Amino acid sequence: MILFTFGAIFIALFICIKPLAEYFWDARKLQRFPNQNCLSGITNFGYIIERCRGFRSRNLHEIHKVHPVVRVGPDTLSFSTPEAIRAIYGHSTKCVKGDMYSASAGPHASILDAVDKDEHAQKRRGLSHAFATRNIETWEFKVVDKVQRLVGQFDRICDEAAVSTNAVTATVDYSWWVNLFTIEAIVDIALSYRLGCIERGNDLVLALTPSGQKKAGQEFDDMVQYLARERIHRHHNGEELDDLVRHLLKDKDGNERNLTIGEVNAEVAVFLDAGSDTTAIALSHVMYYLLRTPSALARLQKEVTGAIGVDEMVPSYDRVKGLSYLRACLDESMRLSPPVSFGVHRKTTPEGASIDGNWIPGNTTIAVPAYSAHRNPIAFPEPEKYRPERWLESSGKDMQTSFIPFSTGARGCIGRNISYIEQSVLLATLVNRTIDFGSGEAQVHSAAG
Numbered sequence: 001m002i003l004f005t006f007g008a009i010f011i012a013l014f015i016c017i018k019p020l021a022e023y024f025w026d027a028r029k030l031q032r033f034p035n036q037n038c039l040s041g042i043t044n045f046g047y048i049i050e051r052c053r054g055f056r057s058r059n060l061h062e063i064h065k066v067h068p069v070v071r072v073g074p075d076t077l078s079f080s081t082p083e084a085i086r087a088i089y090g091h092s093t094k095c096v097k098g099d100m101y102s103a104s105a106g107p108h109a110s111i112l113d114a115v116d117k118d119e120h121a122q123k124r125r126g127l128s129h130a131f132a133t134r135n136i137e138t139w140e141f142k143v144v145d146k147v148q149r150l151v152g153q154f155d156r157i158c159d160e161a162a163v164s165t166n167a168v169t170a171t172v173d174y175s176w177w178v179n180l181f182t183i184e185a186i187v188d189i190a191l192s193y194r195l196g197c198i199e200r201g202n203d204l205v206l207a208l209t210p211s212g213q214k215k216a217g218q219e220f221d222d223m224v225q226y227l228a229r230e231r232i233h234r235h236h237n238g239e240e241l242d243d244l245v246r247h248l249l250k251d252k253d254g255n256e257r258n259l260t261i262g263e264v265n266a267e268v269a270v271f272l273d274a275g276s277d278t279t280a281i282a283l284s285h286v287m288y289y290l291l292r293t294p295s296a297l298a299r300l301q302k303e304v305t306g307a308i309g310v311d312e313m314v315p316s317y318d319r320v321k322g323l324s325y326l327r328a329c330l331d332e333s334m335r336l337s338p339p340v341s342f343g344v345h346r347k348t349t350p351e352g353a354s355i356d357g358n359w360i361p362g363n364t365t366i367a368v369p370a371y372s373a374h375r376n377p378i379a380f381p382e383p384e385k386y387r388p389e390r391w392l393e394s395s396g397k398d399m400q401t402s403f404i405p406f407s408t409g410a411r412g413c414i415g416r417n418i419s420y421i422e423q424s425v426l427l428a429t430l431v432n433r434t435i436d437f438g439s440g441e442a443q444v445h446s447a448a449g
């Protein structure tokens with residue numbers, strides 16, 4: 001009993017007193033920055049509570065409107081200015097990825113979670129040829145194929161509604177269907193594999209259980225292991241498949257790279273994870289904003305039909321990639337509702353760093369939330385307004401430095417051009433059809449909070 005009491009007192013001291021003492025001691029001099037809430041300076045629970053309250057990035061942005069630096073955890077600061085973006089993420093930054101990445105990495109670090117700069121640079125070099133625009137554009141047929149299948153499903157739903165109820169309208173859960181579309185597209189681009197999600201209308205796929213059995217509907221990691229194993233099997237059988245994994249298995253001169261299965265699994269997991277719901281969220285948001293802004297939808301339809309003609313069911317990327325208003329609609333939507341709205345974490349090196357005129361001690365976690373950066377009223381006048389035209393005006397180039405949906409610098413998104421192909425071809429296809437898109441009484445939620 002005595003032992004239990006001492007144990008309980010020790011735990012209470014450790015959980016409550018230590019963080020409080022550290023907060024008041026303030027060895028890192030972070031008390032000079034305002035807290036996001038009353039717990040932020042003492043414990044990371046403050047950040048978790050913000051997540052549970054709902055829209056964390058929007059709440060944080062309300063504070064950023066007044067304060068360019070906000071303390072969101074005992075050792076974590078949020079910044080909001082373009083200078084901070086450059087200092088934290090720019091090509092010459094000394095900051096490294098935060099502790100969150102090593103904590104979430106499996107036994108093998110992937111390109112996304114490798115913290116060591118040299119290790120990351122080596123991984124990125126190995127994949128730069130695969131993700132080069134010229135190479136990615138040769139895979140556009142994989143995207144066109146998925147768009148055709150998706151539109152085929154929408155047509156079927158409309159036909160069935162017409163037969164069963166004589167209705168002239170049908171309702172689809174667009175977010176659900178674009179999720180199926182993006183996972184199907186990235187699995188083909190990464191592994192030359194057809195999941196069949198769009199045909200089935202669900203996301204139950206084959207997976208490899210830890211005991212080596214094939215089963216439907218297992219965890220994400222089990223699905224990755226199944227797909228990676230199948231792909232490597234086809235490679236060993238001499239099939240020459242053109243996809244992202246090919247570049248993991250062979251270098252650009254055709255020499256085997258001899259990665260372990262664990263290393264291949266880690267990269268495949270990132271391709272499928274980073275490359276699917278981000279784009280699905282972007283596609284849902286742009287549809288939402290266009291439905292809410294009929295003048296923008298009308299202008300977009302005019303541009304698209306003028307370029308591709310009403311009888312072309314799915315245009316090639318070549319036909320739509322130069323459509324400036326289409327691109328402006330996509331970017332304006334990712335500005336207002338960035339799929340990754342929170343600040344992706346970086347950490348100062350032990351010697352500390354100067355960020356936006358503030359000296360920040362070593363090993364402090366720092367970030368700029370895209371949600372706040374995209375609402376800087378100097379870069380984006382009337383920031384809350386969906387106004388694609390702003391991207392066509394002369395200040396467009398200045399806005400690019402504050403526009404970070406894909407982050408920026410050496411750790412910025414390597415797959416952004418894949419996403420632009422998927423977004424452009426699908427959106428152009430849908431607005432090109434003579435569809436009445438309905439009233440647009442939709443609600444938008446940011447999955448990243």
Ligand code: HEM
Binds near residue numbers: 278414415
């Ligand atoms: C709208 C769509 C997308 C958005 C908003 C997005 C956003 C981001 C962001 C913010 C990062 C930085 C993450 C961090 O620092 O923690 C990132 C990295 C990355 N993204 Fe994307 N992404 C998108 C689409 C894609 C696609 C289609 C792929 C294809 C595989 C992809 C693959 C990656 C990879 C591999 C990284 C790690 C890059 C590195 O660390 O060198 N992303 N993405």
